[in-house]
Amino acid sequence: MGCFGRVRDRIKGKGKRSRDGPAPPSPLAGSSRSIVSTAACSTVSSSAVATSQSEDSGMAARPAGWSKSSVSLSSARSIPELYEERGAGTMREFGLRELQAATSDFSRLLKIGEGGFGSVYKGVVRLPGGPAGGTVVAVKRLNPNGRQGHKQWLAEVQFLGVVHHPNLVKLIGYCAAQSERGPQRLLVYEFMSNKTLDDHLFNKAYPVLPWNVRLEIALGAAEGLLYLHEGLEVQVIFRDFKASNVLLDEEFRPKLSDFGLAREGPTADNTHVSTAVMGTYGYAAPDYVETGHLTHKSDVWSFGVVLYEILTGRRSMERNRPKNEQQLLEWVRQYPVETKRFCRIIDIRLGGCYSKQGTREIAKLANSCLAKHAKDRPTMREVVDSLKQVMQHGELDGDVDASGETSPPHEVPGKPTADDVAMAAARRRMLHLAALGENANSIAKRRFMLMRAAPAPTPT
Template sequence: MRRELNPSYCSGEMGCFGRFRSKIRTGKGKRAPAARSNLSTASSSAAATSQSHSQDSSATGRQDGSRSSGSASSARTIPELYEERGASSLHEFGLRELHAATNDFSRLLKIGEGGFGSVYKGVVRLPGGPVGGTVVAIKRLNTSGHQGHKQWLAEVHFLGVVEHPNLVRLIGYCAARSERGPQRLLVYEFIANKTLDDHLFNRAYPVLPWDVRLEIAFGAAEGLIYLHEGLEVQVIYRDLKASNILLDEEFRPKLSDFGLAREGPSADQTHVSTAVMGTYGYAAPDYIATGHLTTKSDVWSFGVVLYEILTGRRSVEKNRPKKEQRLLEWVKQYPVESKQFSMIIDTRLEGRYSREGAREIAKLANRCLAKRSRDRPTMREVAKSLKQAMQLGGESGVSGNSSTPRDVHGKPTADDIAVASARRRMLHLAALGENRNSFAKRRFMFMRAAAAPPPT
């Protein structure tokens, strides 16, 4: 759950907890072109808060060296880049069109829910798209509260500008008004295999093989590198967590939910000062304590996710014994170089992982979780270390390489077969879910037709 963190409740290097309430700010900029009239109207209500972007940043010299050279000399903001690029690339949907796409937002088509609202699977017709329509995911924000609108606007702006294989693609949006008040919706590409959170922590899913876990971590790192370095404007994601890492049919990761994303500091600044927001268990302690946001805040969150991948445990689990509830505190009891280190590894892997690779991942996670932000690596350095860990074998004989390892005779190894079998089981599970949804939908339609009054 996304919330505002209270820095007064932060205690210890890895144990920062607080009370939360939803909050977001948006970057300053111009309105979208007149052709996007609905979005322009929706944007105007956030203008007052967006003007504080530069004013609440501290200018004391650059801290983070990961900024691209173009961003240092550019004064353009994300909304300005959106006006230039995104406004013409996103499709503007009508509210009636999205009602039809989701069978009036039927609960049978709901595929997710959070503080922002609900996500539905739907089918829309796009110019140049398939005759039968395009399957999409439609996020419908809660109508109550102004924070949802700001998050919606931030997602439109950021996802209208960014483009990368490891970032979810925004197809379009809807800004309308109905008898229930303002309606704010987002239409994304449909990602079939749910989230990393589902596959790590939900026992109904087959276990994620070791090499697939590392591929997912590497892809997420690539997405963050693009945000930190690949644009004129540096972007700080600010909400990295397992539930925001979507997985496609081939289990390639895609970062989603950009409602909390912020533009990074300009060339003469070390950080952006903001209200402290994030998700319980993932926010960096220095950010909670000071409100100073940098790309190293994302690096900290990535370190938490690495330990979740290693252990198969959530960052916070209140149903465990008290000493095991906070993941980062628990793993300290089993240092990387100790004989007890293997105690933290996800038991569902049943020993099928690279021992050496696991130790390197834990060392990398510890670097990401350094107390001082300047001691943490950049995401480019993180990706390089991940790549090296992916090449390591270990006592189990499992290769960390994502390519299909072969024995000397060119035949599939036992580990090849095991990984392929796990992939098939996961895809089969996804297919079963689709069939279940389809059956439930047909049953619902039959029941509704039976309940309808006969024609007169």
């Protein structure tokens, strides 16, 4: 994950020894909103995830759409406090040796992903009440030399220990240990078999996502963000929403992942959180980049970018394209939604199997999310309602040829008739659905064979 800023504070601690070596007595302890890190103090500061009072500014009303709880705004608890109350008892602490055994000592053949945090491995662990053969999990291992550090690791544990929603990835546990190679920080998640939305939109080795599946994924991701913005007594701003942070399970249900950059929203009468600008280039709201003022509308902007990626099958930034097409948002502006040329931006891999009206409604929604001024953007609740309306357009009446131009509405001698085009589109869709069921592209096959040849992880 690319970041605009760097973490400057390294949180250190000394404590009791575990079977894997010395580790902090409680890497998740502490609820102070100020940074507490001295040689004499082993308490980990919660400022990694909490908004410090000195960072907040502004004296206006709470952001629109905020749902008041029974707890007054002035007494609302922070994420670290909620974690101590709700999440600490549900999170399992794994030993380093246990996770080494679960992943065949972090075998390259079991690596399933890599990012700014480090590498992610497929593994098998034994969990209370789980199957006798063990539970398949994803193990994310912090790279000590990477762009993210203990602060993001801690934020992920505390946020995912508090938030619970069908569209948020489940964190099973964590590992904080000391080895001969230095501090080891790992996270253990539920395994998501279909990787990410990014993979299915942009990797040509994967079958094309059908239009209706794209809408279902967009809706699920929006509902996850809505829960973060309004579903807790403290507002949570995800801050790094993008296609690669939307994981897909075996049924292609989406779950948001990677909470390392998540932040608590503004408290009391503040309108925003002032913070170092972090996130991924191409997805961060321009008002946040320019001012460092973070609000829930920053997530809405990012969601608008991903909506256009879903429409076009193009990344927010592609430097291998002609100069006028490299930035997605600049390119789509050349094809306004009200014009006949609009259909040229629709992902050609859909082969015409999409709703013309639905694509226009999605583009309009994306444009509203991308409004210049944050106050003019919809809330995620409004986004969810709009997506549900778009899903009412069940007709697949779109039609583009290989050049991205619309097909002629009239029949031309020697050219395919409208019925021919419809039959071809239906056949393409059936073949695509069959490919989704088989999940048998050549790259996946080769990787599967390599993984089968690797020594099987032994549940610990």
